[in-house]
Amino acid sequence: MGFYGGFTNRVDSPLPKPTGPFAVGRVERLFTDSSRDILYRSMTNGSLMTTIWYPAGEVGHRIPGSYVNQREMQAWIELFGKYGYHWDAAQIARLTNSYSYSFPDTPLSSCPRTFPVVLYVHGQVGLRTDNTGSAEELASHGFIVVSSAHGGTAGMELPDGTLVKPKLEFHLSGNDTNTIAVTVFQDETKDLQFVIDELERLNANDRVFAGRFDLNRIGVFGWSYGGAEAAELCNVERRCKAGVGLDPGGYPNLSKIRFKQPFLILTGPHGASAGAQQLFEQLNQDAYFIKIRAADHDEFGDAAEFFRHSETGHTQALVRTYLVSFFTRYLKGEDGHELDAPLPNHPEIELFLKK
Numbered sequence: 001m002g003f004y005g006g007f008t009n010r011v012d013s014p015l016p017k018p019t020g021p022f023a024v025g026r027v028e029r030l031f032t033d034s035s036r037d038i039l040y041r042s043m044t045n046g047s048l049m050t051t052i053w054y055p056a057g058e059v060g061h062r063i064p065g066s067y068v069n070q071r072e073m074q075a076w077i078e079l080f081g082k083y084g085y086h087w088d089a090a091q092i093a094r095l096t097n098s099y100s101y102s103f104p105d106t107p108l109s110s111c112p113r114t115f116p117v118v119l120y121v122h123g124q125v126g127l128r129t130d131n132t133g134s135a136e137e138l139a140s141h142g143f144i145v146v147s148s149a150h151g152g153t154a155g156m157e158l159p160d161g162t163l164v165k166p167k168l169e170f171h172l173s174g175n176d177t178n179t180i181a182v183t184v185f186q187d188e189t190k191d192l193q194f195v196i197d198e199l200e201r202l203n204a205n206d207r208v209f210a211g212r213f214d215l216n217r218i219g220v221f222g223w224s225y226g227g228a229e230a231a232e233l234c235n236v237e238r239r240c241k242a243g244v245g246l247d248p249g250g251y252p253n254l255s256k257i258r259f260k261q262p263f264l265i266l267t268g269p270h271g272a273s274a275g276a277q278q279l280f281e282q283l284n285q286d287a288y289f290i291k292i293r294a295a296d297h298d299e300f301g302d303a304a305e306f307f308r309h310s311e312t313g314h315t316q317a318l319v320r321t322y323l324v325s326f327f328t329r330y331l332k333g334e335d336g337h338e339l340d341a342p343l344p345n346h347p348e349i350e351l352f353l354k355k
């Protein structure tokens with residue numbers, strides 16, 4: 001794309017450039033819900049650091065921003081180190097020093113007047129920016145993407161410099177017989193509902209976004225545990241009109257969730273949860289289940305692109321194609337027919353089911 005051409009030597013990122021007609025802007029916001037006693041997490045007074053990607057207007061000579069907050073990524077690296085994951089210096093440098101393809105604080109595109117909104121939900125011990133590639137791709141196609149750090153994050157840095165590390169032990173052992181895990185799951189769904197409330201506030205008086213969100217067209221997508229949260233948000237929140245689960249799992253109650261909104265499940269041969277197919281079986285219409293041959297769990301987010309880029313490009317491209325196609329159909333009402341049947345020339349699609 002032309003707006004990235006001048007930065008070829010500076011944009012050191014394994015992620016593919018967004019393919020849509022818009023450049024991508026990015027801002028940070030802090031949402032604070034002081035009305036709830038948020039249990040089982042560090043004392044942040046209900047603070048949720050939030051990243052918003054959006055279709056940008058003129059970017060001029062701006063330089064794309066960093067891929068990730070370095071302190072948050074370092075917290076992620078240290079946490080996974082405790083569980084036996086280790087990377088070499090070059091891999092860590094790519095994670096902490098890469099650029100993104102989004103321009104910080106650049107003006108929002110003036111046309112169209114409003115944009116549909118898609119929430120992103122990260123997984124357990126994840127980061128709100130761990131699917132930046134998909135967020136930027138959606139934003140480049142005319143969606144505003146909003147991602148908040150929920151209680152299962154590996155870390156979030158508040159505007160005053162405080163690095164918050166929530167109590168993750170409750171998330172790592174979640175199941176539907178663990179009352180703490182169930183409470184945490186429900187609490188994080190309330191976080192998502194609160195984020196929608198905050199978007200209503202921004203739509204009323206924010207200096208960038210006032211009047212620019214189409215809050216009648218809200219969707220959600222999540223990865224892993226976040227995919228289960230995306231399904232639960234569809235279950236309990238009428239303002240959410242469509243959802244996507246990327247290799248969803250980490251919570252057995254996934255097989256008990258039922259709702260009427262359109263929902264797409266993308267998964268690999270191993271799957272994060274057997275409940276994903278059970279969830280599909282319980283949905284009655286506008287439901288899709290697509291299994292991608294040989295796709296590992298980390299290929300549904302950014303991580304695989306950083307660690308073994310040459311092996312994962314086809315899966316990542318397919319995931320982003322389906323995300324854009326699904327939300328274009330169900331939030332914009334425009335149908336490119338990519339969801340009618342398995343995409344041609346993609347032998348990696350092992351199973352394609354629809355209702």
